[in-house]
Amino acid sequence: MIYKQIKIALVFLVSCLCFYFPVFAAGQGESRLYDLPIIELQDVVVDWLRQSNFQVLLGPIERGELEICAEKEDEEWRIVLWHHSSLASWINARCTVNGQIDNRRAEFLWRHISGYIKEPSAETKIKPSHQPLPDVILQQIDTVVCIYADTDGRDIQFSGFIIHESGLIICTAHDLKPLQTITVVLSDRKELPGRVVKIDHHMDLTLIDVGVRLKNAVQLTKGRNMLQMGERLYAAVCPSVLSKTICPGIIDGPPRRVGDQVLWQVNMPVYHGSSGSPVFDNNGRLVGVVKGRYRDTQTVGFLIPFETLMAFIKDVQ
Secondary structure, three states: OHHHHHHHHHHHHHHHHHHHOHHHHHOOOEEEEEOOOHHHHHHHHHHHHHHOOOEEEEOOOEOOEEEEEEEEOOEEEEEEEEEEEOOEEEEEEEEEEOOEEOHHHHHHHHHHHHHHHHOOOHHHOOOOOOOOOOHHHHOOHHHEEEEEEEEOOEEEEEEEEEEEOOOEEEEOOOOOOOOOEEEEEOOOOOEEEEEEEEEEOOOOEEEEEOOOOOOOOOOHHHOOOOOOOOOEEEEEEOOOOOOOEEEEEEEEEEEEEEOOEEEEEEEOOOOOOOOOOEEEOOOOOEEEEEEEEOOOOOOEEEEEEHHHHHHHHOOOO
């Protein structure tokens, strides 16, 4: 018992050294950059260590740094996390076995973190619900349009939504080209020619003008930027396999970063042709635009945040 207490005390002492002298903690370890906030990355690492029966000690966050020390029998870990941005963090991991540095063990940690990023949380899967859709959501279906275009001899179909009664429509940008002529189908099945007014493939957003007055525009002034884990959302879509419909879903992960663009991760049916659909919260407020889904899945989707949409249209008169 005394020997075990001494070991715990030594681990705690090293933890303190890790905290006050981050270079000591990093030492000869390997560093990686991951698109996770530092708090979330901490939880992923700590859970992995504890599931492997390590005793874990944490140092407090200060100066944007977090130290994790863990030990089990003859194996010890010294891990340092520090901010890269609000949505990305650096991690340096060093493993010693019998006092000898063994950085090959870090590969198991890197695989675990990468797998976590690629897979949605198992605790936040959509559960079947027999609750009726909120009326404010059903009222938004008429704001959705179906969009058809010919790109390099290939017919494409996706979704969009009306943002202004003057005839302005938002959709995604992938597969579209500037000055391209497209066909917009309204909720009453009326077909209108559309003209690309503005396109940004980096943001993956396009602004289309159909040149006539429209009804039932989404009220952008009531949109929302911040969302919460587990929050229920609704996408009003025009997929190629269905008529216009509402797809419920939930936020099942924190914001993800692809390059310098932020995306929300959702657990939601994302059918072919749903790209460009508006997404609303329980109160019918616009929160984002369907970008697409994670490869080889049907329900791991990504949303372009409302904030990105507003940045895209800010200069449009």
